[in-house]
Amino acid sequence: DVKVTQSSRYLVKRTGEKVFLECVQDMDHENMFWYRQDPGLGLRLIYFSYDVKMKEKGDIPEGYSVSREKKERFSLILESASTNQTSMYLCASSLDSYSPLHFGNGTRLTVT
Amino acid sequence: AQSVTQLGSHVSVSEGALVLLRCNYSSSVPPYLFWYVQYPNQGLQLLLKYTSAATLVKGINGFEAEFKKSETSFHLTKPSAHMSDAAEYFCAVRVYNFNKFYFGSGTKLNVKP
Numbered sequence: 001d002v003k004v005t006q007s008s009r010y011l012v013k014r015t016g017e018k019v020f021l022e023c024v025q026d027m028d029h030e031n032m033f034w035y036r037q038d039p040g041l042g043l044r045l046i047y048f049s050y051d052v053k054m055k056e057k058g059d060i061p062e063g064y065s066v067s068r069e070k071k072e073r074f075s076l077i078l079e080s081a082s083t084n085q086t087s088m089y090l091c092a093s094s095l096d097s098y099s100p101l102h103f104g105n106g107t108r109l110t111v112t
Numbered sequence: 113a114q115s116v117t118q119l120g121s122h123v124s125v126s127e128g129a130l131v132l133l134r135c136n137y138s139s140s141v142p143p144y145l146f147w148y149v150q151y152p153n154q155g156l157q158l159l160l161k162y163t164s165a166a167t168l169v170k171g172i173n174g175f176e177a178e179f180k181k182s183e184t185s186f187h188l189t190k191p192s193a194h195m196s197d198a199a200e201y202f203c204a205v206r207v208y209n210f211n212k213f214y215f216g217s218g219t220k221l222n223v224k225p
Contacts, residue, residue, distance in 0.1 A: 004155070033213075040121075042202070042217040043156075058212075090155055098163065100146050101204075101213060103155035 002027045004104040006091050012110045019078040021107050023091030030096055032074035034058075034066065037088040037106070049074055081111045116205050118216035126224045131175075131190040133219050135203030138184060144206040145186045146213075147177055149199050156202060162186060173197070198223045 007022040025032065033048040035058075045058030047066040055066050063085060067075045074093075078085055088108050092101040119134040137143060144163050148156040160171025167179045173196075177188045186203060203216040 009153075040217065043215040045212065048212075092156075097206075098144065100158050100161050100206075101156070102158070103148075105155045106153070108153070
């Protein structure tokens with residue numbers, strides 16, 4: 001069974017801090033994704049990566065960056081956290097273009 | 113452009129009643145379609161997927177969905193609701209060979225005793 005692990009379930013940070021959200025998958029998947037989930041807005045894609053060191057912007061990349069130095073790990077970085085980045089962040093991976101997404105349990109980030 | 117519409121942000125049924133959650137999609141090419149379920153404070157779990165084989169797809173926990181190309185629909189059903197089915201359900205579309213999923217805004221299912 002695929003396991004996608006997000007390092008923190010809950011995180012509280014202050015405005016202006018640099019924040020790292022970590023995600024690791026154990027199934028050698030090519031593709032990894034970061035979404036944010038907000039009530040009434042569903043899931044919105046921030047960034048995805050289809051290979052090590054490769055990344056593409058999703059629908060809402062502003063204020064975020066990502067890093068994928070190893071195949072199993074995909075990090076989301078908030079360069080300077082702001083209160084409007086308070087949200088649930090979901091990491092996911094998929095084997096290839098045919099395959100479904102497998103999600104981690106999410107990180108609920110609060111920026112005060 | 114691809115999009116997914118879920119009709120009804122909240123659906124309430126009695127235990128034992130039929131569950132019907134609606135999903136319509138738009139896609140310029142044959143899509144892959146998925147239903148996911150999310151329990152409180154958890155990630156999304158795959159319920160079922162349509163990938164151009166049989167149009168009636170069976171998933172976990174007694175759910176199934178039917179792909180109707182003429183109606184561009186992929187509605188989720190379950191004959192008899194159980195209390196444990198209370199959760200939020202998301203429909204998603206993925207276009208072949210593109211690394212983007214498009215999610216609906218979700219439907220919260222409430223099951224009354």
